[in-house]
Amino acid sequence: MARRKDIDGSMSVPTFYGKELRWKREAAGLSLEGLLEGSFYGKSYLSDIEHGERRMPMDLARHVDRVLKTDKFFERHCEDVRKARRGPHAAYFEKVLEAEQHAESIEEWCPSTFPGLLQTAAYARTLVRSAHPYACDEEVEEKVQARLARARLFEDDHATPEYWTVLHESLLLDPIVSSEEMAGQLDRIVELAEWRRITPQIVPRKCGAYPLMAAPIKVMTFSDAPPLLYIEASYSGDTIDDPALVKQYRKAYDRLRAAALSPKASLARIKAAAGEYRNGEQPDRLD
Structure with a gap:
């Protein structure tokens, strides 16, 4: 023995x-x-x-x-x-935090906020304060820094996953931060896209009905494990690994991606909006 x-x-x-x-x-x-x-x-x-x-x-x-x-x-x-907790993230998010580090690909649909992996400090701080209005400054900053640390996935010394995000046009048009901070947030997305770390697409406001209209999702695939789906609400989240359900969501995500602007057109739209915010203007809405 x-x-x-x-x-x-x-x-x-x-x-x-x-x-x-x-x-x-x-x-x-x-x-x-x-x-x-x-x-x-x-x-x-x-x-x-x-x-x-x-x-x-x-x-x-x-x-x-x-x-x-x-x-x-x-x-x-x-x-x-x-x-077992590993930091200031919500307990329900721990599994996702770990999975991101090992993912071969990450696909996200974000209809109401920019995804955490792409957020700037100013944008993340605004979201954390809105969700935890009575938290002290130290606790808020701890959560913000923990969120920013996730973006190390996109650094050169990390095995960068293939990252694809679909964003709703309203994120460009209805800012929750100042114009200067909004320009910085959009610049960050442009920067990552031009570094070929991410592929963003925009769903136009007037595209009509589309899949996953009210359901933000994240789908992660791995070289050594089955795919994992994550669905989140304001104060809760759930990971799903049932193959049939993951497959159904991924098909819906593909249809959503087809309804969005092309990556090239989407990036041009984000760049234009960033420039307008820098000039103190409100971005025009797509027809």
Whole structure:
């Protein structure tokens, strides 16, 4: 029998959980590939879990318990790991925060606010204050900086995911920040697009009915795991990995993208709006 490795009980919950998983796997004489046989996950995914960098999905926890015959140990403690906080983000967003770091592609539809990954400090601060009106300045700033840190995905030293966002024209026309701050927010999107880090598209205000009219969504795909869908409301969010439902949402997203302006026309529209805000003008509405 393999000798049990010491585990530092002061470690984070995900790290403790991952070390226990690795010990159980090695005690059973299984490689990463061997433990994953019959599942939908890849070797790198399981390795990240063992290093405390990813959290165990429930379906994988059940698979591991069956293979290792661990009497539902990993299933029982899966929720403990999920609840372990890693920063000032909302608890329901933790799974998404982790998934963004490993995503191969990210597709977002944002009808009412610019997506968090693209927000400037001024825009993010306005949203945080509107959602948490009684929060102290330090708490607000902590949330803002945590949101800005997510944009490191687009830096050169990171394996940048393919990022595609569809935005409603109203985001350009109905500002929630000053004209100067709005110009800065739009400039940020233009900058990322011209660096070829993102592809933005605009749904015109008068395009008529279109899919997902009132449902902001984020779809993430991975090289070593099934796709994940995220739906968010003001103070809650939900991740969905049911293949049939994810497929249905992705088809709706593709139809929405078809209803939007082309990437080239959309970028020109964003640039024009940024220039108008810099000049103290209100952008014209598309007919």
